[in-house]
Amino acid sequence: xxxxxxxxxxxxxxxxxxxxxxxxxxxxxxxxxxxxxxxxxxxxxxxxxxxxxxxxxxxxxxxxxxxxxxxxxxxxxxxxxxxxxxxxxxxxxxxxxxxxxxxxxxxxxxxxxxxxxxxxxxxxxxxxxxxxxxxxxxxxxxxxxxxxxxxxxxxx
Numbered sequence: 001x002x003x004x005x006x007x008x009x010x011x012x013x014x015x016x017x018x019x020x021x022x023x024x025x026x027x028x029x030x031x032x033x034x035x036x037x038x039x040x041x042x043x044x045x046x047x048x049x050x051x052x053x054x055x056x057x058x059x060x061x062x063x064x065x066x067x068x069x070x071x072x073x074x075x076x077x078x079x080x081x082x083x084x085x086x087x088x089x090x091x092x093x094x095x096x097x098x099x100x101x102x103x104x105x106x107x108x109x110x111x112x113x114x115x116x117x118x119x120x121x122x123x124x125x126x127x128x129x130x131x132x133x134x135x136x137x138x139x140x141x142x143x144x145x146x147x148x149x150x151x152x153x154x155x156x
Contacts, residue, residue, distance in 0.1 A: 021118070028110050032103060033077075039111065041070055042104040045080065045096040052091040053082075079103060 006012050025036050034042075044056060057067040071094055074080045079100035085091035096104070119127040 024114060025111065028114055029107060032107050032110070034103065034107060037070065038074060039104070039107045041074060042079065042096065042100055042107070045094065045100065046104060049096050050093045052085050052088065052093055054091065056094060074100065 007016070022036070025039075029035060029039060040060060041056070044059060048056065048059075053067050053071055054064055057064050060067070062070070071080065071082065075082060077099075079097055081095050081097055082092040083095055085093045119130065122130060
């Protein structure tokens with residue numbers, strides 16, 4: 001049996017592409033003053049505003065102590081704020097502020113443009129299939145669709 005070339009292995013291809021995406025995404029977000037983990041948190045809050053820090057930590061797959069630091073960073077920048085949780089007096093609800101929504105919209109446009117360029121060699125149908133196949137493989141290996149693991153940065 002002839003050995004397969006290194007980049008004939010799906011794991012090698014996915015790793016190489018993942019490193020490329022993470023590096024470029026990080027670089028593209030620098031002018032906005034955020035990292036992929038901040039973009040991930042802001043994206044999560046767009047859909048799950050007002051949830052407790054603990055509830056937000058689960059889909060991000062981060063320890064609650066790390067979540068406190070991430071919330072502190074975004075709160076200091078005036079992008080989010082903690083408020084008393086309406087049901088659990090011991091918890092804080094995290095809310096996206098208008099500045100956070102604006103920054104998320106800018107970052108989302110940057111990410112969307114990057115993705116369009118990255119997938120530019122594919123037809124619209126091929127790009128959709130590519131994304132769907134990645135979701136299926138991710139699900140098969142137990143990766144949640146709540147947030148792409150690459151957006152967690154060093155939060156684990």
